[in-house]
Amino acid sequence: MTHDDTAPAAGSVSIGGSLHGGAVSTGTGGSAEASAPAEAEPREEPRSDLPAAPPGGVAGRRAPGSVSIGGDARGVAISTGDHGTARFEASSDAVKDERYRDLLEQVRLLRRQLPLFADAEGVDEVEAELAETEEEITRTGTAAPGLLRRLWDRLEQANTALGALTSATALAETVRQLTG
Known part of the structure; x- marks a missing residue:
């Protein structure tokens, strides 16, 4: 059995908690867009039972541009890769x-x-x-x-x-x- 020790071609996104409102784009030529209406309910408190960093392999094997979020992410735009774009519009x-x-x-x-x-x-x-x-x-x-x-x-x-x-x-x- 062989193991591939090369990093992926484009950065990856790993979220160990939750993503509330946002746009994520990875890879060459990728694009993501989102918009968020006004919140009808109050925001939840961040979760404390989440791991400090999301699982996803050894940091040294991740491609440049990789993003790891260990908890909750709100209202974000994340883009990795050569031509990736991400856009999040708040209300x-x-x-x-x-x-x-x-x-x-x-x-x-x-x-x-x-x-x-x-x-x-x-x-x-x-x-x-x-x-x-x-x-x-x-x-x-x-x-x-x-x-x-x-x-x-x-x-x-x-x-x-x-x-x-x-x-x-x-x-x-x-x-x-x-x-x-």
């Missing part, structure tokens, strides 16, 4: 102002549609501004006027490429209303 319920909740939904919709226009001029710049806007709204519940003006400018510059998308038009109108 937009934390955003109290309805205008910014709408803006956040429009930003996320357009971000999901942008890969269709990946080769179009100005799309990378729009994506960068959308990512920054999404991060600021989810972190603070609002977006600074300067950020909204930059987003507006990027949307106008990419108007030829994105003009056919009703989501881009709706987002531009919402940004215009918020900036006056």
